Amino acid sequence: MNDFSLVSLTPMAPEIFLAVAGLALLVLGVFHGDKAASAIGWLTAIAFAVAGALLLQNGWDRAEILNGMFVMDQFAGILKLVILTGLVISVCLSIRHVQEEGMARFEYPILMLFSGLGMMLMVSAHDLLALYMGLELQSLALYVLASIRRDNMKSSEAGLKYFVLGAISSGMLLFGASLVYGYTGSTNFTVIGESLAGNLSIGALIGMVFILAGLAFKVSAVPFHMWTPDVYEGAPTSVTAFFAMVPKIAALGLMIRLLFEAFPGAIVQWQQIIWMLSALSMAVGAFAALQQENIKRLLAYSSIGNMGFALVGLAAGTQEGLASVLVYLVIYMLMTAGTFGIVLSMRRDGKGLEQISDLSGLSRHNPAAAYALAILMFSMSGIPPLAGFFGKFMVFKAAVGAGLIGLSVFGVLASVVAAYYYLRIIKVMFFDDPVPAYDRGTPFSRRAVVALSVFFIVVFVFEPSPLIEISRDAVSVFFTHG
Amino acid sequence: MLEHILSLQIFLPLVGVALILALPGLSDGAARWIALLTSTIVFGVSVVMMMNYESGAAGFQFVEKTEWFPALGINYHLGIDGISVYLVLLSTFLTPICLLSAWHSIEKRVKEFMVAFLILETFMIGTFCALDAVLFYVFFEGVLIPMFIIIGVWGGPRRVYAAFKFFLYTLFGSVLMLVALLALYYLTGTTDIIEMSKNNITPAIQNWLWLAFFASFAVKMPMWPVHTWLPDAHVEAPTAGSVILAGVLLKMGGYGFLRFSLPILPDASAYFTDMVFVLSIIAIVYTALVALVQEDMKKLIAYSSVSHMGFVTLGIFTGTQQGVDGAMFQMLSHGIISAALFLCVGVVYDRLHTREIARYGGLVKNMPKYATVFMVLMLGSVGLPGTSGFVGEFLTLMGSFEVNTYAAVFATTGVVFGAAYMLVLYRRVIFGEAKNPDAAAMPDLNRLEYGYLVPLTVMVIVFGVAPWLVMKDVSPAVTRLITTYNLEKTLPSSYASAAPAKAEKAPRHE
Numbered sequence: 003m004n005d006f007s008l009v010s011l012t013p014m015a016p017e018i019f020l021a022v023a024g025l026a027l028l029v030l031g032v033f034h035g036d037k038a039a040s041a042i043g044w045l046t047a048i049a050f051a052v053a054g055a056l057l058l059q060n061g062w063d064r065a066e067i068l069n070g071m072f073v074m075d076q077f078a079g080i081l082k083l084v085i086l087t088g089l090v091i092s093v094c095l096s097i098r099h100v101q102e103e104g105m106a107r108f109e110y111p112i113l114m115l116f117s118g119l120g121m122m123l124m125v126s127a128h129d130l131l132a133l134y135m136g137l138e139l140q141s142l143a144l145y146v147l148a149s150i151r152r153d154n155m156k157s158s159e160a161g162l163k164y165f166v167l168g169a170i171s172s173g174m175l176l177f178g179a180s181l182v183y184g185y186t187g188s189t190n191f192t193v194i195g196e197s198l199a200g201n202l203s204i205g206a207l208i209g210m211v212f213i214l215a216g217l218a219f220k221v222s223a224v225p226f227h228m229w230t231p232d233v234y235e236g237a238p239t240s241v242t243a244f245f246a247m248v249p250k251i252a253a254l255g256l257m258i259r260l261l262f263e264a265f266p267g268a269i270v271q272w273q274q275i276i277w278m279l280s281a282l283s284m285a286v287g288a289f290a291a292l293q294q295e296n297i298k299r300l301l302a303y304s305s306i307g308n309m310g311f312a313l314v315g316l317a318a319g320t321q322e323g324l325a326s327v328l329v330y331l332v333i334y335m336l337m338t339a340g341t342f343g344i345v346l347s348m349r350r351d352g353k354g355l356e357q358i359s360d361l362s363g364l365s366r367h368n369p370a371a372a373y374a375l376a377i378l379m380f381s382m383s384g385i386p387p388l389a390g391f392f393g394k395f396m397v398f399k400a401a402v403g404a405g406l407i408g409l410s411v412f413g414v415l416a417s418v419v420a421a422y423y424y425l426r427i428i429k430v431m432f433f434d435d436p437v438p439a440y441d442r443g444t445p446f447s448r449r450a451v452v453a454l455s456v457f458f459i460v461v462f463v464f465e466p467s468p469l470i471e472i473s474r475d476a477v478s479v480f481f482t483h484g
Numbered sequence: 485m486l487e488h489i490l491s492l493q494i495f496l497p498l499v500g501v502a503l504i505l506a507l508p509g510l511s512d513g514a515a516r517w518i519a520l521l522t523s524t525i526v527f528g529v530s531v532v533m534m535m536n537y538e539s540g541a542a543g544f545q546f547v548e549k550t551e552w553f554p555a556l557g558i559n560y561h562l563g564i565d566g567i568s569v570y571l572v573l574l575s576t577f578l579t580p581i582c583l584l585s586a587w588h589s590i591e592k593r594v595k596e597f598m599v600a601f602l603i604l605e606t607f608m609i610g611t612f613c614a615l616d617a618v619l620f621y622v623f624f625e626g627v628l629i630p631m632f633i634i635i636g637v638w639g640g641p642r643r644v645y646a647a648f649k650f651f652l653y654t655l656f657g658s659v660l661m662l663v664a665l666l667a668l669y670y671l672t673g674t675t676d677i678i679e680m681s682k683n684n685i686t687p688a689i690q691n692w693l694w695l696a697f698f699a700s701f702a703v704k705m706p707m708w709p710v711h712t713w714l715p716d717a718h719v720e721a722p723t724a725g726s727v728i729l730a731g732v733l734l735k736m737g738g739y740g741f742l743r744f745s746l747p748i749l750p751d752a753s754a755y756f757t758d759m760v761f762v763l764s765i766i767a768i769v770y771t772a773l774v775a776l777v778q779e780d781m782k783k784l785i786a787y788s789s790v791s792h793m794g795f796v797t798l799g800i801f802t803g804t805q806q807g808v809d810g811a812m813f814q815m816l817s818h819g820i821i822s823a824a825l826f827l828c829v830g831v832v833y834d835r836l837h838t839r840e841i842a843r844y845g846g847l848v849k850n851m852p853k854y855a856t857v858f859m860v861l862m863l864g865s866v867g868l869p870g871t872s873g874f875v876g877e878f879l880t881l882m883g884s885f886e887v888n889t890y891a892a893v894f895a896t897t898g899v900v901f902g903a904a905y906m907l908v909l910y911r912r913v914i915f916g917e918a919k920n921p922d923a924a925a926m927p928d929l930n931r932l933e934y935g936y937l938v939p940l941t942v943m944v945i946v947f948g949v950a951p952w953l954v955m956k957d958v959s960p961a962v963t964r965l966i967t968t969y970n971l972e973k974t975l976p977s978s979y980a981s982a983a984p985a986k987a988e989k990a991p992r993h994e
Contacts, residue, residue, distance in 0.1 A: 380629055386622035402666040410666070414659035421655055425632070425648060433636050433644050463622065470555040
């Protein structure tokens with residue numbers, strides 16, 4: 003604390019900027035009310051872009067500030083960049099949607115901004131307290147977003163469910179954190195890691211298990227997934243898109259940092275936990291989705307399954323495994339963005355459609371959307387040469403390399419089951435009789451998101467190396483220090 | 485151009501795709517022409533490749549190698565040898581024929597059909613050219629996407645069921661192969677198919693890997709008992725889809741065995757030989773009997789494909805020159821004959837819109853040209869000496885006789901059953917009384933149909949009379965393959981103790 007100066011805060015300039023921008027936009031919103039909602043939406047997107055520019059301008063060398071509460075390194079830098087991209091995409095997808103749904107409130111983008119701030123703090127958290135603060139800032143904003151349509155039963159229910167279950171998970175996390183603090187005498191990741199090296203106390207282990215359970219809730223890994231389908235279904239679709247894309251990346255990033263900086267000595271123990279979470283998530287994600295008729299519920303189970311696949315890489319516990327998690331998350335985020343872009347355009351007579359059967363014969367009256375969604379679905383089911391295949395390829399490669407053959411075989415078989423429901427969407431669009439066409443007038447921003455997503459998925463095969471190399475560099479921070 | 489001739493063949497169809505997608509307001513007719521022209525040019529490039537192919541050489545030619553995943557050491561590595569060169573040629577040859585056969589029969593979503601077919605062509609050629617396991621997998625698996633669409637959109641009444649079954653069966657096998665590929669990557673440190681074969685993996689691990697590869701290739705072949713997707717897929721697919729499925733896609737399984745199982749996992753291949761023999765014989769005999777009672781023409785030919793593919797697996801796993809040569813020839817010959825037979829079914833289907841055998845009869849009176857073409861193809865399928873079908877079956881049986889007499893005896897009965905069902909089919913469709921006035925009024929082959937059926941029919945006879953035309957290129961590669969295979973495989977312990985006669989034979993190979 004003695005050498006505190008403003009300059010020392012440079013590594014967190016993007017976060018500080020976002021916090022100030024958020025407050026300024028809030029003031030703007032209070033003065034102008036809901037009619038400024040879409041202007042504030044665009045300003046939020048610009049704020050994210052500026053934060054990204056600040057992030058890129060800062061060096062990404064490892065720096066610990068605020069007494070080791072906040073750490074900046076390559077891993078945090080990459081993840082923040084991905085998160086900011088996801089946030090910009092989410093804003094682009096939502097601005098028109100909130101108008102169509104008549105819920106254009108100026109708080110909406112600002113809540114997104116604050117949850118984004120929370121996420122950025124999460125991936126830089128280097129202390130159990132900072133972890134908790136980042137997590138709660140993010141979560142509280144998300145709870146409100148889920149129930150932003152106060153007059154809608156489903157939306158309110160979703161928000162309440164999310165909040166109650168989220169509170170339980172926070173409780174577990176805090177309980178675990180207190181145990182870890184009690185047994186190691188510190189909340190700082192590095193100190194915890196050092197004090198656990200060599201003498202692993204059972205109390206700290208139990209604490210770690212509780213923290214992991216709390217975090218598993220945030221990434222909706224089975225068996226902590228029960229909230230996901232209901233919240234995804236109940237929340238407004240643009241909020242669901244946001245939920246599916248971004249918060250999980252932050253939570254998984256946080257999990258990686260916690261496990262590798264605070265509990266590297268307990269790798270044998272946490273690998274078993276992740277193994278189980280991963281296997282269960284893949285299984286539930288594959289089988290539970292088979293029966294879904296609501297596309298948002300289906301995508302909820304799909305995201306549970308996808309988190310299971312990402313966790314395969316983490317279970318490997320190697321540098322390659324972590325790199326594969328990042329690759330997987332980036333590809334998953336972009337695929338999800340495209341998918342929701344199309345789901346958001348499923349509207350008839352001014353109402354959003356959510357049933358899979360509403361996609362019937364989409365290939366007749368909107369071939370472009372149908373082909374885009376078909377490519378996205380093939381990619382989700384992991385068929386080469388689309389990007390989704392390479393995500394799976396990377397995680398299973400890492401898993402096989404770490405000797406997790408059983409988990410890999412289990413995972414690929416789960417992906418075959420999952421392929422069935424992705425194919426079902428394609429079947430409905432191409433093979434079934436058409437239903438009346440959707441409303442016209444897809445906004446440019448939404449089209450752009452879908453086009454970019456599909457473009458990325460199709461051309462990834464030609465130039466896969468940059469993403470892989472960046473991811474590998476990003477996670478090297480955990481392997482050069484410890 | 486010659487050094488990139490493989491890439492050229494792989495990516496030229498995509499140029500056609502880009503043209504069809506990019507030109508706004510393109511009429512269906514123009515899309516047909518673009519697709520046909522593209523695939524014809526690709527075939528032309530293949531012919532140029534063939535003319536420059538150094539005949540009699542055993543190694544890989546036209547090799548291309550550039551970095552693809554430098555981070556992982558995975559390369560874009562292409563090359564062809566005697567085993568793959570004719571499969572590439574078969575793919576590029578059958579694609580324009582398929583497009584011609586679809587000229588009038590595909591009337592809805594023509595552009596999409598052409599795009600799907602050209603993408604399919606890219607993946608097919610890529611599968612046979614890839615010398616990197618990951619690249620191979622990408623192409624091999626990518627085939628599923630266009631084929632799923634082709635069956636599902638332009639197929640018959642149960643197309644959705646058939647498309648799903650096709651997709652999920654194949655995917656199930658392939659993902660297991662993916663895990664095996666990744667394991668091989670870790671055991672050998674490379675994804676290069678040529679480098680991978682220089683390994684010394686213990687037989688116990690080899691067996692597991694082999695089973696994973698087997699899961700994929702056996703489904704693709706298809707071998708009994710995982711063949712059930714094939715009759716459904718064939719029956720429901722549009723004619724062009726059936727042709728390419730029978731002509732090229734089934735060969736990917738056999739090609740996989742020759743490229744992966746035998747050279748990379750020789751010990752396991754030797755260990756599982758008996759199992760493959762048993763499955764092959766069941767396929768040959770059982771599916772031939774099933775074919776005998778079919779009432780649907782396409783289903784009958786589909787079952788006959790399974791039976792013929794049984795000869796291929798039998799031949800491959802004999803590990804003898806004759807056996808593998810025969811398997812290769814059988815694949816090429818089946819690629820031509822079954823493709824042509826499906827085209828023949830398509831011809832009458834386009835006229836009467838039914839594939840039920842009982843609805844036809846006495847076609848020889850009103851369709852003499854058709855009857856002639858069909859006869860040659862039928863005899864080729866039966867394996868009459870003088871047709872290409874005979875050469876493949878004969879060599880395979882000779883090879884298997886050397887290794888396992890019982891296998892050869894049982895497999896030979898399959899030839900008899902094969903004659904039975906094909907002759908019955910021919911008699912019921914072509915001869916006899918015309919039971920149906922519509923069938924009796926059908927016009928003979930038109931010029932377009934004649935145009936695409938005659939070359940195939942001629943090839944059946946030419947390759948039957950002069951198999952050396954193909955074998956001069958195939959044999960050297962096969963010799964190389966089986967020499968290393970026989971050197972590397974360790975005889976399974978059960979063989980060594982129970983059959984001393986076999987153990988004595990081993991030194992002769994050295």
